[in-house]
Amino acid sequence: MKFKHMKNIVLFGPPGAGKGTQAELLKNKYNLVHISTGDVFRYNIKNKTALGTLAKTYMDNGDLVPDQVTIDMLKQEVEKNNQANGFLFDGFPRTESQANALDVFLTKKNTSISGMVSLEVPENLLVERLLKRGETSGRADDQDEVKIRNRFNEYKEKTSILQSYYEKQNKFYAVDGVGSIEDINERLQKVFNNLS
Numbered sequence: 001m002k003f004k005h006m007k008n009i010v011l012f013g014p015p016g017a018g019k020g021t022q023a024e025l026l027k028n029k030y031n032l033v034h035i036s037t038g039d040v041f042r043y044n045i046k047n048k049t050a051l052g053t054l055a056k057t058y059m060d061n062g063d064l065v066p067d068q069v070t071i072d073m074l075k076q077e078v079e080k081n082n083q084a085n086g087f088l089f090d091g092f093p094r095t096e097s098q099a100n101a102l103d104v105f106l107t108k109k110n111t112s113i114s115g116m117v118s119l120e121v122p123e124n125l126l127v128e129r130l131l132k133r134g135e136t137s138g139r140a141d142d143q144d145e146v147k148i149r150n151r152f153n154e155y156k157e158k159t160s161i162l163q164s165y166y167e168k169q170n171k172f173y174a175v176d177g178v179g180s181i182e183d184i185n186e187r188l189q190k191v192f193n194n195l196s
């Protein structure tokens with residue numbers, strides 16, 4: 001199966017930046033398939049699959065799930081949607097090896113990443129947002145400041161370098177992620193409209 005003329009966007013930013021919230025709005029507006037690797041893992045944990053069992057300990061501690069497990073899962077999610085207009089990747093890639101694997105995978109399908117759009121939010125506000133979300137999300141990794149700090153460390157050590165990975169391809173776009181959901185959405189739309 002080959003894809004053509006797709007808008008494939010990586011929504012980027014640290015935990016709590018608002019990727020999931022904005023992806024929900026943007027997927028409808030641009031008719032994109034939203035793939036959140038965190039959501040897929042949580043679905044598997046809830047349904048007690050082998051993948052869920054494997055991912056759970058990593059996730060509960062705020063560690064990244066191993067690359068190969070994550071990459072294989074992501075590919076499967078893409079393959080499930082062969083009629084898509086494009087994909088909105090949320091929480092993937094998170095390491096350079098995931099980014100490389102995604103490029104190779106999409107190239108084989110005759111398509112590519114259109115852009116990485118990064119939501120920029122200061123860390124003190126991120127902690128506040130995550131703890132607040134933890135009151136209702138039931139997520140162990142949102143409820144404990146030690147785990148939240150570990151997620152930021154993982155982000156800084158393994159994920160933040162992806163900014164330069166996509167900058168080198170002239171595909172990196174930064175958006176101010178502070179403000180109302182509507183205002184941030186408008187800023188994102190301005191970038192999305194120019195990506196093809």
Ligand code: AMP
Pocket residue numbers: 015037038039041058059060062063064065066070090091092093094095098141151
């Ligand atoms: P999220 O919902 O994006 O905040 O992700 C929650 C957790 O799922 C992360 O802290 C990781 O344990 C795991 N996870 C989600 N996406 C990835 C990924 N691309 N690579 C490795 N682990 C991931």
